[in-house]
Amino acid sequence: MRTFSTPFRPLSWTLLALLVVTPVAAQDFDEAEAYTTPSEIYGVFDGGLALAIPSGDFRDQTGNIGYGVNLGVGVGSRTLPFVVGVEGGFFILDSNTENVPLSTTVFGVNVDVETTNNLAQGHLFLRMQPSSGMLRPYVEGLVGAKYLFTETTVRDERRRDNDEGVFSSTNFDDWAFSYGVGAGAAIEVYRNRDAQSDLGTVSILVSARWTPGSTAEYLDAATIRDRNGNGVFDEGDADISRSRTDVIVPSIGVSITF
Numbered sequence: 001m002r003t004f005s006t007p008f009r010p011l012s013w014t015l016l017a018l019l020v021v022t023p024v025a026a027q028d029f030d031e032a033e034a035y036t037t038p039s040e041i042y043g044v045f046d047g048g049l050a051l052a053i054p055s056g057d058f059r060d061q062t063g064n065i066g067y068g069v070n071l072g073v074g075v076g077s078r079t080l081p082f083v084v085g086v087e088g089g090f091f092i093l094d095s096n097t098e099n100v101p102l103s104t105t106v107f108g109v110n111v112d113v114e115t116t117n118n119l120a121q122g123h124l125f126l127r128m129q130p131s132s133g134m135l136r137p138y139v140e141g142l143v144g145a146k147y148l149f150t151e152t153t154v155r156d157e158r159r160r161d162n163d164e165g166v167f168s169s170t171n172f173d174d175w176a177f178s179y180g181v182g183a184g185a186a187i188e189v190y191r192n193r194d195a196q197s198d199l200g201t202v203s204i205l206v207s208a209r210w211t212p213g214s215t216a217e218y219l220d221a222a223t224i225r226d227r228n229g230n231g232v233f234d235e236g237d238a239d240i241s242r243s244r245t246d247v248i249v250p251s252i253g254v255s256i257t258f
Helices: 006-034 057-062
Strands: 041-054 066-077 082-101 110-128 135-156 167-191 201-211 216-219 240-243 247-257
Touching: 041 057, 041 082, 041 201, 057 240, 066 110, 066 247, 110 167, 135 201, 135 216, 167 216
Parallel strands: none
Antiparallel strands: 041 066, 041 247, 066 082, 082 110, 110 135, 135 167, 167 201, 201 247, 216 240
């Protein structure tokens, strides 16, 4: 007995084909939905250890090389070789520690008095850098500000390894306009192949920045003394220096794209 007459055979074969093809097409569609093409915009995080090398009059006045950290975040384009963002660094330029009596009325109790000269700087940057490749060199321009401050901290001499002091005070501070140029390279060491993950690449970052700064005033940490004996810090208790604040900042760290 016939199930379908001759005119209905093409229709029956069409229905059968649809039943077979539909699940396969649905699976392909799901896989297409699961795959996400890279966004045109990507993020960048930079971080590393850095030095602050004073230059010119600043070097002549301080004579010290600072050490600290440098961090930055930015946004780049996969179609244009540019990254725009903000970066900042914190450096200890000079430090002096003395073990002194807590007071003239408390006999036999000493504390550590640590005085540090510090430099913090932050800049907006515009960087020219390719978005892909095992080696991604770059050049950049920067504009921002520097903050120089001298801080005195009192620490318990039995807990010298503790970063938190008992008391602290900012003795002197000043601001300076800052600008500069930089260059570096990101050397890729890891690339994430998971399209669902936010992590892109991890690279070793080697860089250097030259950041001239306008004139500012700052103290010599080793010269702070209560010269007039009034127990209060004033400008007569330390040597005040004044110069431009040009700094060279070499750095090594990591660069992460996401």
